[in-house]
Amino acid sequence: MALEHIDDSEVDIVIAALQSDLTSFLNAWRPLFSRFHLIIVQDPDLKGELKIPQGFDHRVYTKSDIDQVIGPTTSIVFSGYSCRYFGYLVSRKKYIISVDDDCLPAKDNDGNLTNAVSQHLANLTTPATPFFFNTLYDPFREGADFVRGYPFSLRSGVDCALSCGLWLNLADYDAPTQALKPEHRNLHYVDAVMTVPAGTLMPISGINIAFNRALVGPALFPGLKLTGEGKLRWETIEDIWCGMCVKVICDHLSIGVKTGLPYVFRSDKGNPIESLKKEWEGVKKMEEIIPFFQSVRLPRTVTTAEDCLLEMAKSVKDRLGGTDPLFARAAEAMVEWVKIWKAAGASHSTLGV
Amino acid sequence: MAAAATTTRPAVPLLKDELDIVIPTIRNLDFLEQWRPFFQAYHLIIVQDGDPSKTIKVPEGFDYELYNRNDINRILGPKASCISFKDSACRCFGYMVSKKKYVYTIDDDCFVAKDPSGKEINALEQHIRNLLSPSTPFFFNTLYDPYRDGADFVRGYPFSLREGVPTAVSHGLWLNIPDYDAPTQLVKPLERNTRFVDAIMTIPKGTLFPMCGMNLGFNRELIGPAMYFGLMGDGQPIGRYDDMWAGWCSKVICDHLGLGVKTGLPYIWHSKASNPFVNLKKEYKGIYWQEELIPFFQSATLPKECTTVQKCYIELAKQVKAKLGKVDEYFIKLADAMVTWIEAWDELNPPPGGKSTELPNGAAATK
Numbered sequence: 001m002a003l004e005h006i007d008d009s010e011v012d013i014v015i016a017a018l019q020s021d022l023t024s025f026l027n028a029w030r031p032l033f034s035r036f037h038l039i040i041v042q043d044p045d046l047k048g049e050l051k052i053p054q055g056f057d058h059r060v061y062t063k064s065d066i067d068q069v070i071g072p073t074t075s076i077v078f079s080g081y082s083c084r085y086f087g088y089l090v091s092r093k094k095y096i097i098s099v100d101d102d103c104l105p106a107k108d109n110d111g112n113l114t115n116a117v118s119q120h121l122a123n124l125t126t127p128a129t130p131f132f133f134n135t136l137y138d139p140f141r142e143g144a145d146f147v148r149g150y151p152f153s154l155r156s157g158v159d160c161a162l163s164c165g166l167w168l169n170l171a172d173y174d175a176p177t178q179a180l181k182p183e184h185r186n187l188h189y190v191d192a193v194m195t196v197p198a199g200t201l202m203p204i205s206g207i208n209i210a211f212n213r214a215l216v217g218p219a220l221f222p223g224l225k226l227t228g229e230g231k232l233r234w235e236t237i238e239d240i241w242c243g244m245c246v247k248v249i250c251d252h253l254s255i256g257v258k259t260g261l262p263y264v265f266r267s268d269k270g271n272p273i274e275s276l277k278k279e280w281e282g283v284k285k286m287e288e289i290i291p292f293f294q295s296v297r298l299p300r301t302v303t304t305a306e307d308c309l310l311e312m313a314k315s316v317k318d319r320l321g322g323t324d325p326l327f328a329r330a331a332e333a334m335v336e337w338v339k340i341w342k343a344a345g346a347s348h349s350t351l352g353v
Numbered sequence: 354m355a356a357a358a359t360t361t362r363p364a365v366p367l368l369k370d371e372l373d374i375v376i377p378t379i380r381n382l383d384f385l386e387q388w389r390p391f392f393q394a395y396h397l398i399i400v401q402d403g404d405p406s407k408t409i410k411v412p413e414g415f416d417y418e419l420y421n422r423n424d425i426n427r428i429l430g431p432k433a434s435c436i437s438f439k440d441s442a443c444r445c446f447g448y449m450v451s452k453k454k455y456v457y458t459i460d461d462d463c464f465v466a467k468d469p470s471g472k473e474i475n476a477l478e479q480h481i482r483n484l485l486s487p488s489t490p491f492f493f494n495t496l497y498d499p500y501r502d503g504a505d506f507v508r509g510y511p512f513s514l515r516e517g518v519p520t521a522v523s524h525g526l527w528l529n530i531p532d533y534d535a536p537t538q539l540v541k542p543l544e545r546n547t548r549f550v551d552a553i554m555t556i557p558k559g560t561l562f563p564m565c566g567m568n569l570g571f572n573r574e575l576i577g578p579a580m581y582f583g584l585m586g587d588g589q590p591i592g593r594y595d596d597m598w599a600g601w602c603s604k605v606i607c608d609h610l611g612l613g614v615k616t617g618l619p620y621i622w623h624s625k626a627s628n629p630f631v632n633l634k635k636e637y638k639g640i641y642w643q644e645e646l647i648p649f650f651q652s653a654t655l656p657k658e659c660t661t662v663q664k665c666y667i668e669l670a671k672q673v674k675a676k677l678g679k680v681d682e683y684f685i686k687l688a689d690a691m692v693t694w695i696e697a698w699d700e701l702n703p704p705p706g707g708k709s710t711e712l713p714n715g716a717a718a719t720k
Contacts (some may be wrong), residue, residue: 018622071646080503088458132558132560132561132563132647133561133618134562134563134617135524135526135563135565136526136531136546143544143545143546143547144531144546144548145531145533145541145544146533146534146537147531147532147534147563147565148532148533148534148563148597148636149534149563149564149565149594149596149597149600149643150534150563151647152640152643152644154647166495166496169542171496171505171507172495172507172508173505173506173507173508174508174509174510177505177508180479184503184505186496186503186504188503188504188552190497190550191548191551192548192552196493196557197493197556197557197559197560199557199559199560200493200557200558200560201492202492202493202495203492203494203495203508205495205507205508205509233508234508237508237509240509243509259493259495266493283512286510286512287511287512287513290492290511290514294491310648
């Protein structure tokens with residue numbers, strides 16, 4: 001819908017490769033991905049070469065690229081799903097779309113294949129409305145509008161920085177939830193996009209996400225790595241941690257976060273009961289950080305995503321660092337990340353995308 | 354092993370002795386015929402607006418009480434001044450006289466909608482589901498209402514927040530004629546809402562929304578006194594902001610008391626498009642007054658001592674008078690009416706064990 005006024009050259013699709021053979025994944029996405037440039041980042045823990053089918057304009061980044069660009073770092077770990085952040089770093093495009101490599105295009109309620117790419121881009125290029133809830137959801141969608149009682153001064157909305165998509169089949173549940181309902185699959189296709197109100201926290205999943213890199217790029221970072229976490233989403237919360245920071249930053253900068261469409265079809269993978277042992281740490285950590293995120297405020301003078309992230313890092317260190325070394329490390333990683341981001345930005349010509 | 358919860362739905366209690374259906378009308382109640390399979394088990398409270406000498410015929414077989422303007426004046430005496438005349442805002446009189454725990458209110462131009470599979474939607478049953486399951490205002494769940502069949506809390510949702518809070522309000526939506534304001538209606542007279550969004554969600558704490566009174570359920574015990582629909586219609590400078598006003602007041606109070614407000618399903622079919630030029634005249638002042646109202650409600654705080662809905666509402670009325678009185682003297686009148694409303698509510702709804710007021714009923718079903 002919005003692709004008419006976005007150039008394909010403004011978009012990068014970033015894929016974290018946690019499996020070597022991307023053939024069936026990329027072939028399934030071919031009709032939607034083939035017009036864009038792909039940044040494929042190989043999980044540094046994954047040995048061997050990736051198998052990528054013909055016909056994609058792409059570049060693969062491996063462990064050695066990461067080491068070369070990042071240099072020695074003690075606080076940031078790019079393993080597993082976190083390797084995608086390297087892709088965000090080296091991209092020079094305005095919009096980034098990222099999906100997990102176990103996700104496929106989804107079908108809507110009429111059985112038609114949906115275009116997750118164009119939906120994400122439509123979300124990002126129409127305003128968000130975080131200051132007042134519209135009961136008909138995204139008023140900028142075809143066939144919808146602001147309802148009676150919606151203040152006129154708020155109808156132009158704000159820039160949308162993040163588009164958080166959803167998942168059919170295997171929903172993004174934590175391990176305890178999925179373990180209790182092992183056969184449960186998400187069959188509900190909810191035909192809506194909406195802005196998550198300012199001041200409201202939410203779990204931002206990294207499985208199916210898109211963002212305006214120019215607006216919030218550095219605020220998506222690899223920060224929180226649980227001990228013993230593995231290669232399954234329900235063993236990690238790095239995206240949840242990062243997502244909470246991004247939401248606070250977006251609220252501070254008065255830019256929007258949308259949620260809802262598009263859906264992707266998430267393939268069955270893993271055994272939640274096995275993962276339960278690793279997951280409990282994440283679940284416990286979430287409880288500790290909620291009061292922090294609900295109350296953290298950034299100074300008015302801070303107006304860029306980088307500076308917001310540095311302020312967040314300070315607050316994390318001051319208020320959470322003492323309770324758990326995990327958070328102290330996360331704060332260090334955030335500061336390190338901003339340094340790397342700025343350095344990568346300054347030397348982008350040498351990277352040759 | 355059978356597929357998960359989606360195949361068998363637990364039975365929803367009918368609540369037929371705990372729920373009243375409040376319907377304002379000035380024309381007729383023909384629409385009730387279509388709702389008969391869903392509404393007949395319930396007690397109706399009809400609030401007849403306009404000319405009290407007109408007889409509104411209620412279709413056979415419904416158990417109801419009906420109040421016209423004469424009844425309202427008789428029952429409330431001088432306090433009747435807080436109840437609007439020649440505006441559907443008068444419906445809140447029905448909330449006041451109800452003796453039930455739950456209220457469902459619906460407009461007389463709203464009909465049974467169909468879901469995408471063609472099945473008729475039992476809107477009342479869905480509202481009951483919404484009201485009987487918790488809300489989650491403190492953290493947004495990206496898969497919407499986690500208590501619904503086939504949904505749950507997503508990864509990252511704090512476990513300590515998964516019990517939720519009691520639901521005070523269930524705000525339903527409308528297919529066909531959307532609830533647009535007059536300017537939007539004028540620009541898009543042909544737009545119809547055809548999108549069936551299969552979701553219910555909690556409106557987060559601290560977030561305001563436009564509450565439409567066309568298809569609305571609420572827990573009267575939890576939030577009833579905050580559902581005053583203001584001074585609209587005859588003799589008033591504004592109309593079509595009655596439900597909006599109640600929505601902003603009740604949301605601030607729900608946020609303060611830790612209660613939830615849901616929006617989304619169920620849909621009803623809204624059949625009548627009101628005249629946009631008439632609407633524009635009614636809404637005109639509201640459109641620019643709103644710009645003052647919204648910052649007021651967004652920043653309104655209630656002191657800790659306000660632990661009941663009535664106390665919250667009286668405090669809000671004070672703040673309306675103090676801060677909005679300068680926008681227009683209408684708000685001074687409105688603030689006074691808000692206090693009158695609470696006084697009338699408390700008179701008609703004394704606490705259990707207290708002095709009970711014998712209420713002369715409105716016209717009963719046998720007439």
